[in-house]
Amino acid sequence: MSGQEFFQAGERVGVLTTQPLDRLLDYRAPEGGCFLGAYVEVPLGPRKVLGVVWGPGAGDFDSAKLRAVIRVLDVAPMRTEMRQFLGKAADYTLTPMPAMLRLATRAPGLSDPPSMRKILRRGEGVPDRMTEARTRVLDVLEEYGGLAFTPKELADMADVTPSVVKGLVKQGALREEEAPRDTPYPHLDPELPSKQLTEDQAKAAAVLAEGVHSKRYGTTLLKGVTGSGKTEVYLEAVAAALRAGRQALVLLPEIALTAEFLTRVEARFGAKPAEWHSGATMTERRRVWKMVGQGAAQLVIGARSALFLPFRDLGLIIVDEEHDTSYKQEDGVLYNARDMAVLRAAMCSAQVVLASATPSLETWANAEAGKYNRLDLTSRFGASVLPDMRAVDMRSEDLLPSTWISPTLKQAMKLRLERGEQSLLFLNRRGFAPVTICRACGAQVACDHCDARMVEHRFMKRLMCHQCGETKPVPEACPSCEVEGKMAPVGPGIERLAEEAASLFPEARIAVLSSDLFGSARALKSRIEEIAKGEADIILGTQLVAKGHNFPLLTLVGVIDADLGLQGSDLRAAERTFQLMRQVAGRAGRAERPGEALMQTFQPEHPVIRAILSGDEESFWKAEAAERQAAGVPPYGRMAGIILSGPDLAAVFDLGNAMARNDGPLRQIGAQLFGPAPAPIARVRGRHRVRLLVKAPKGVPLQEALARWTAPLHLKGDLRLSIDIDPQSFF
Numbered sequence: 001m002s003g004q005e006f007f008q009a010g011e012r013v014g015v016l017t018t019q020p021l022d023r024l025l026d027y028r029a030p031e032g033g034c035f036l037g038a039y040v041e042v043p044l045g046p047r048k049v050l051g052v053v054w055g056p057g058a059g060d061f062d063s064a065k066l067r068a069v070i071r072v073l074d075v076a077p078m079r080t081e082m083r084q085f086l087g088k089a090a091d092y093t094l095t096p097m098p099a100m101l102r103l104a105t106r107a108p109g110l111s112d113p114p115s116m117r118k119i120l121r122r123g124e125g126v127p128d129r130m131t132e133a134r135t136r137v138l139d140v141l142e143e144y145g146g147l148a149f150t151p152k153e154l155a156d157m158a159d160v161t162p163s164v165v166k167g168l169v170k171q172g173a174l175r176e177e178e179a180p181r182d183t184p185y186p187h188l189d190p191e192l193p194s195k196q197l198t199e200d201q202a203k204a205a206a207v208l209a210e211g212v213h214s215k216r217y218g219t220t221l222l223k224g225v226t227g228s229g230k231t232e233v234y235l236e237a238v239a240a241a242l243r244a245g246r247q248a249l250v251l252l253p254e255i256a257l258t259a260e261f262l263t264r265v266e267a268r269f270g271a272k273p274a275e276w277h278s279g280a281t282m283t284e285r286r287r288v289w290k291m292v293g294q295g296a297a298q299l300v301i302g303a304r305s306a307l308f309l310p311f312r313d314l315g316l317i318i319v320d321e322e323h324d325t326s327y328k329q330e331d332g333v334l335y336n337a338r339d340m341a342v343l344r345a346a347m348c349s350a351q352v353v354l355a356s357a358t359p360s361l362e363t364w365a366n367a368e369a370g371k372y373n374r375l376d377l378t379s380r381f382g383a384s385v386l387p388d389m390r391a392v393d394m395r396s397e398d399l400l401p402s403t404w405i406s407p408t409l410k411q412a413m414k415l416r417l418e419r420g421e422q423s424l425l426f427l428n429r430r431g432f433a434p435v436t437i438c439r440a441c442g443a444q445v446a447c448d449h450c451d452a453r454m455v456e457h458r459f460m461k462r463l464m465c466h467q468c469g470e471t472k473p474v475p476e477a478c479p480s481c482e483v484e485g486k487m488a489p490v491g492p493g494i495e496r497l498a499e500e501a502a503s504l505f506p507e508a509r510i511a512v513l514s515s516d517l518f519g520s521a522r523a524l525k526s527r528i529e530e531i532a533k534g535e536a537d538i539i540l541g542t543q544l545v546a547k548g549h550n551f552p553l554l555t556l557v558g559v560i561d562a563d564l565g566l567q568g569s570d571l572r573a574a575e576r577t578f579q580l581m582r583q584v585a586g587r588a589g590r591a592e593r594p595g596e597a598l599m600q601t602f603q604p605e606h607p608v609i610r611a612i613l614s615g616d617e618e619s620f621w622k623a624e625a626a627e628r629q630a631a632g633v634p635p636y637g638r639m640a641g642i643i644l645s646g647p648d649l650a651a652v653f654d655l656g657n658a659m660a661r662n663d664g665p666l667r668q669i670g671a672q673l674f675g676p677a678p679a680p681i682a683r684v685r686g687r688h689r690v691r692l693l694v695k696a697p698k699g700v701p702l703q704e705a706l707a708r709w710t711a712p713l714h715l716k717g718d719l720r721l722s723i724d725i726d727p728q729s730f731f
């Protein structure tokens with residue numbers, strides 16, 4: 001790296017480590033010196049820890065005691081823009097730098113010496129005798145002229161036993177070599193033919209490509225209904241980045257990272273991209289991290305933490321389903337990947353594409369204000385059209401007690417069964433029943449550690465707390481009045497709905513898609529793929545099904561309780577409901593079959609329900625934006641949530657009250673403080689939770705004020721404080 005600052009051996013350097021310390025540590029540069037940004041191993045007490053050379057040493061540490069960097073790791077030094085990005089992200093989210101560095105080094109075995117593996121090439125030697133098996137091995141090498149393979153690859157390709165390969169090595173017909181285990185990703189070719197884009201799509205793709213060519217920062221909202229070809233369009237922006245020799249990153253909500261998506265990328269560019277997500281193996285993660293840094297991975301498809309990979313020359317970030325709430329990390333470092341993508345792109349002159357059928361109000365407003373560009377894809381590709389959406393007015397439907405599928409919905413499902421098409425019932429509630437109540441005394445079963453009711457999961461034959469995961473058997477006798485045999489489930493969960501569907505349609509094949517019913521993301525994905533192939537007639541799903549899966553045979557969506565999301569006190573309740581309902585409805589009729597969406601509601605005249613049904617999105621956004629503006633809440637004002645927690649309620653409240661009394665730094669910037677008050681979920685895992693909410697006008701230095709406000713605090717004992725900038729949820 002030319003122009004990069006270099007420290008000679010013995011010079012004082014300041015190292016940022018991954019250890020929770022609030023400052024850089026001084027060391028001596030090792031023999032051979034090191035670059036600014038070098039990843040190093042340094043001694044800390046008796047241990048060796050990972051760090052990055054962050055600048056010259058501060059010099060206030062006794063130079064006689066100064067220890068030397070142990071060694072420089074064999075990876076490209078961290079680039080200046082990455083150090084700036086981590087610094088800014090830390091300032092924005094009020095996260096200590098060591099925690100940011102941990103995020104940026106989440107690849108196992110980084111400090112291990114480069115791992116090598118044995119590969120085989122054609123050697124000079126001539127085998128003493130040729131067998132058919134031996135000939136096959138040599139033929140394979142001939143065929144791939146000059147390439148080398150591992151012994152296992154070679155044996156597999158030639159279809160021989162490992163001993164045949166070993167024999168050839170002994171005779172010198174094969175030569176052993178050492179090669180690095182982490183290999184570059186196959187080359188992606190942007191010149192392979194793309195799909196023939198429609199006029200709409202081609203225009204959008206051209207605008208995005210132009211942005212990439214400008215080599216400047218810019219963010220674009222790419223809005224279009226599910227199936228309008230957003231993916232096809234942004235893959236052309238990726239092609240533009242690859243042509244320009246720059247790297248691209250596509251962020252997807254974790255669950256949308258399917259084999260189907262990777263196959264599409266492969267079809268477009270001729271090879272599979274690098275993948276970064278929690279399901280990837282340790283070896284694969286290390287390979288991605290290293291190759292991204294060397295520029296030997298042109299495209300990464302990843303979950304939100306892929307933003308912290310050490311790209312060498314990132315030119316484009318796509319955030320698909322940008323409104324998805326899973327982009328907000330809810331523990332550890334609290335960041336929103338969508339916002340961090342914009343920050344990262346600004347630091348490295350890259351373009352950002354935010355793709356969604358139902359953008360977040362934040363993004364919509366930024367586009368409205370001209371901060372983001374906006375491109376609209378208005379029609380669905382091919383013959384598919386948006387489903388016909390209707391409300392089922394539950395006030396005039398005849399339902400038996402403890403049933404939730406209305407006669408109208410049942411009739412529509414029956415029709416699909418007869419036609420061999422799929423129906424999907426959507427209910428955003430896991431488990432069998434949300435409440436277990438004693439019919440003798442009225443007591444409800446609650447979690448012993450949390451302020452939450454236990455949810456019955458009949459599949460596990462247990463009650464479960466959705467806050468802490470604690471389970472217990474369904475009690476025979478009421479824990480409160482001890483009367484036996486009176487415990488009864490109240491209300492529907494997805495499992496109970498499945499039971500109802502099975503009794504209505506005993507001959508139908510029923511599939512339940514709820515995250516807790518699958519041991520792994522992989523198992524869930526393969527089930528989704530089976531369903532897409534038609535291996536189910538009725539699908540029951542929680543929030544999970546709203547996200548980007550393509551079920552070609554699906555023509556009916558029934559929303560069991562469209563009112564569910566409207567009850568919360570959350571400022572985003574209306575927005576969430578609107579997005580979720582439109583996404584779910586978008587599942588129907590993706591292929592060449594027209595779909596229908598039925599929404600069961602007790603309040604068909606509610607403005608949000610009416611906006612969903614009318615399909616007049618812009619007026620929904622405008623009305624919602626006006627309300628938020630009037631209330632001075634995001635995106636027209638700023639918020640920060642403070643959660644205090646600890647085992648002793650009084651101590652937690654004392655801290656909250658002390659913070660409220662000393663809110664000078666907040667008042668100085670015109671911010672208001674609310675609370676302390678018990679959090680909506682007041683106890684989790686035995687810890688009491690108290691929250692404060694800060695509301696500030698837009699454009700004031702909120703983080704800086706928060707930092708000044710919280711700096712003097714001493715958190716005694718087991719008290720904990722976390723700050724959530726732009727909170728998404730209020731639990």
Ligand code: ADP
Pocket residue numbers: 195196197198201224225226227228229230231232233381
């Ligand atoms: P979105 O990302 O907006 O949901 P996709 O890009 O996934 O939409 O497109 C939906 C389906 O239509 C995909 O199967 C895609 O391959 C297909 N499709 C979209 N545009 C075209 C096109 N111009 N030519 C051929 N197929 C297309």
Ligand code: ZN
Pocket residue numbers: 447448449450452465466467468469470685
């Ligand atoms: Zn609990």
